[in-house]
Amino acid sequence: MANEKNYARFYTLLKKLPGADKETLVYCTTCGRTTSLREMTSKEYRDMCASMEELTGWKAQVKKARSVCLKLMQKTGIDTTDWQRVNDFCRHPRIAGKEFARLTLEELDSLQTKLRAIMRKGGLRVAAKSAGQGSGATVIIYPMSNIAES
Template sequence: MMGEIHNYHRFYALLKQLPGADKETLVSSFTDRRTTHLHEMTAKEYNAMCASLEEQTGWKGKVRKKRSLCLKLMQQAGVDTTDWQRINDFCRHPKIAGKAFARLSLADLDTLQTKLRTIIRKGGLKPHPMAQEQNNATTFIYFPMGTIAES
């Protein structure tokens, strides 16, 4: 199971929120003093450590609050918040956030709030004119016999 985790962003983001915390001490305590290196932790140990740090920092509560506020602001701006595909499509737009809603960090959610408030202040999202629907009916042109000159 060692080496299963390749990205330690979750841990380092949580470590930043704990001033005075020591990486080696944390890793050692969650591996029963077996190692002080993140890459030598099992996935189970790593996830348990991150879950504990999230609980200590209150990270989940902060994210939940900010996501809720962003969804409320999206609704006020005119985004259909009952459809996750539309929410993600809106957030993926490069001028909005550039990534799916679930992938937004706390800083990204703060930036999104600012953008949404600006959109609301300017009148919300404008509906795009729908492309003219193509008529699937076949058009027949009637030419009575003898009216077309034969060449």
């Protein structure tokens, strides 16, 4: 089972290429050796998917969406130079529910909307330290009551 492949990447990209069919793409990539995804080598599969991503412009779209999200996070007060903080923020179930790098293009668009809503509501607030707490930790309060769930 360790050798089984997940072909979700291929089929997602295939949907974005109107008029393309699986057999022709595989046949051309393998130089006529096969029309089956299962019979492709891992290198052939990776190369084919990379060329499909370049053809659809998918990587550029994701890069731009990530950049916009990081800029909005910066404006809301999240330290975007610390990936742990970015991931902690994104893992919150009312924000995205998973790490920043794992977000799809649609989830990045949803995150942009939520970040803009947070900014409209006044941004993130840093809780004041009480005199009894000597831990030195900063607590950030996320105003989530008025963010539309996606």
